[in-house]
Amino acid sequence: MTPRVGILALQGDFAEHLRAFSQLDCEPVLVKKPPDVLDCQALVIPGGESTTIGKLCQRFGVDEAIIQLHQRGVPIWGTCAGMILLAKEIEDNDQWGLRLMDMAVRRNAFGRQVDSFETDLAVVGISNGPVPTVFIRAPYVTRVWGEAQVLSSFEDKIVIVRQENLLATAFHPELTDDRRIQQYFLAMV
Amino acid sequence: MTKKSTWKTKVGLAQMLRGGVIMDVTNAQQAKIAEDAGAVAVMALERVPADIRAEGGVARMADLRIIEEIMEVVTIPVMAKCRIGHFAEAQVLQAMGVDFIDESEVLTPADENFHIWKHDFDVPFVCGCTNLAEALRRIGEGAAMIRTKGEAGSGNIVEATRHMRAVITGIEHLQGLRDDELMTETKNMGAPFDLVRQVAHEGKLPVPNFSAGGIATPADAALMMQLGAEAIFVGSGIFKSEDPAERALAIVHATTYYEDPHEVAKACKGLKGAAMVGIDVASLPEEERLATRGW
Numbered sequence: 368m369t370p371r372v373g374i375l376a377l378q379g380d381f382a383e384h385l386r387a388f389s390q391l392d393c394e395p396v397l398v399k400k401p402p403d404v405l406d407c408q409a410l411v412i413p414g415g416e417s418t419t420i421g422k423l424c425q426r427f428g429v430d431e432a433i434i435q436l437h438q439r440g441v442p443i444w445g446t447c448a449g450m451i452l453l454a455k456e457i458e459d460n461d462q463w464g465l466r467l468m469d470m471a472v473r474r475n476a477f478g479r480q481v482d483s484f485e486t487d488l489a490v491v492g493i494s495n496g497p498v499p500t501v502f503i504r505a506p507y508v509t510r511v512w513g514e515a516q517v518l519s520s521f522e523d524k525i526v527i528v529r530q531e532n533l534l535a536t537a538f539h540p541e542l543t544d545d546r547r548i549q550q551y552f553l554a555m556v
Numbered sequence: 557m558t559k560k561s562t563w564k565t566k567v568g569l570a571q572m573l574r575g576g577v578i579m580d581v582t583n584a585q586q587a588k589i590a591e592d593a594g595a596v597a598v599m600a601l602e603r604v605p606a607d608i609r610a611e612g613g614v615a616r617m618a619d620l621r622i623i624e625e626i627m628e629v630v631t632i633p634v635m636a637k638c639r640i641g642h643f644a645e646a647q648v649l650q651a652m653g654v655d656f657i658d659e660s661e662v663l664t665p666a667d668e669n670f671h672i673w674k675h676d677f678d679v680p681f682v683c684g685c686t687n688l689a690e691a692l693r694r695i696g697e698g699a700a701m702i703r704t705k706g707e708a709g710s711g712n713i714v715e716a717t718r719h720m721r722a723v724i725t726g727i728e729h730l731q732g733l734r735d736d737e738l739m740t741e742t743k744n745m746g747a748p749f750d751l752v753r754q755v756a757h758e759g760k761l762p763v764p765n766f767s768a769g770g771i772a773t774p775a776d777a778a779l780m781m782q783l784g785a786e787a788i789f790v791g792s793g794i795f796k797s798e799d800p801a802e803r804a805l806a807i808v809h810a811t812t813y814y815e816d817p818h819e820v821a822k823a824c825k826g827l828k829g830a831a832m833v834g835i836d837v838a839s840l841p842e843e844e845r846l847a848t849r850g851w
Contacts, residue, residue: 399812448572474631480655539568
């Protein structure tokens with residue numbers, strides 16, 4: 368059975384995630400409402416503004432649906448804003464988060480927009496060479512604990528973390544044509 | 557190999573703002589209200605378009621102290637406007653560290669012949685357009701985001717729909733043409749050939765297309781999103797309304813669930829304060845229309 372991959376479409380670059388997953392063996396679908404979120408076998412929280420996505424999640428009951436999904440063991444992947452929303456700690460900020468992963472994140476940690484960049488990264492568990500990555504006003508992880516595992520760092524800053532069924536990337540694999548991170552995530556389903 | 561400020565990172569930020577509402581603000585307090593309501597970005601400026609229209613005079617780049625204050629209080633991206641063709645204002649805004657520059661017809665144009673060569677900058681630019689050819693000229697100069705102009709400060713959606721429909725029907729027209737017809741079409745449009753060809757083949761602009769100019773209600777936002785806007789700019793519509801905080805929340809609500817009339821109805825019903833007072837664009841003399849600035 369091909370898994371139904373929900374892409375949270377409250378705000379952000381959900382269209383790019385949809386395009387990326389539509390090239391792979393799965394059924395990607397944009398989801399905005401709690402019943403649609405609950406109907407997924409995997410969920411992606413896209414890049415965007417974490418404060419906006421967080422507020423919309425709370426306002427429209429999507430937060431509880433995501434937590435329920437997680438409790439069922441459904442894999443969840445957060446990119447950029449999604450990484451922030453998955454972290455148990457958000458540095459210097461009292462904003463709302465799902466607080467599921469054993470890690471602390473720093474927002475806009477590489478600087479403002481003019482500091483956004485592209486680079487190639489070696490990732491634990493991904494073969495055939497480094498993965499092209501795009502960082503946009505990106506966060507990074509300042510520390511991990513418990514079950515969280517670091518899969519890659521850029522200049523000693525943690526940028527990919529996995530914890531059981533949860534995956535978080537500070538960058539945007541959906542903006543490149545390389546599909547290895549999506550395939551890695553689908554293998555978690 | 558690490559490369560900063562690439563085309564991908566510029567267009568990427570525009571892509572991250574999709575499905576969101578970008579709000580005009582004139583001070584730090586308004587910026588905070590916007591962020592609390594769920595704005596994806598704020599546009600820092602000295603006067604909202606409705607006031608520029610009412611007070612007249614030359615409208616320039618905002619006071620840098622105001623921009624700085626706004627950058628200090630919010631964590632969402634901060635945009636700022638420079639005058640059309642005023643590349644020195646743009647250089648200053650880039651040096652300030654703003655996240656996006658709007659080369660905007662809302663300010664008094666600095667150059668009636670030439671827009672800024674935006675590829676020279678590290679910071680991404682958004683530009684207004686009234687039709688597809690204008691959009692492609694701006695993208696050719698390096699704009700990483702397009703917004704249809706509408707008529708800023710009017711509180712009237714009629715120009716916003718006109719410009720959005722012009723862009724969308726322009727794209728559909730190109731898709732219907734054969735390859736051997738595209739060069740002639742390019743000549744007639746006055747747009748860069750490579751971009752004309754790309755749009756004809758892909759059926760969409762190479763950068764995100766947002767809507768601006770005249771959005772005053774949740775239903776206005778839902779209308780523009782259904783017509784094909786990927787996000788919404790609200791200028792005077794929020795802070796010239798009776799209760800900006802509730803209106804900001806309602807417009808965000810309607811933009812998120814634009815395709816669901818029940819949700820848009822809920823957003824509308826929650827509003828107690830009145831919308832901004834609009835003006836009939838047809839009654840505006842040609843020289844007072846902002847959308848005709850730039851080419």
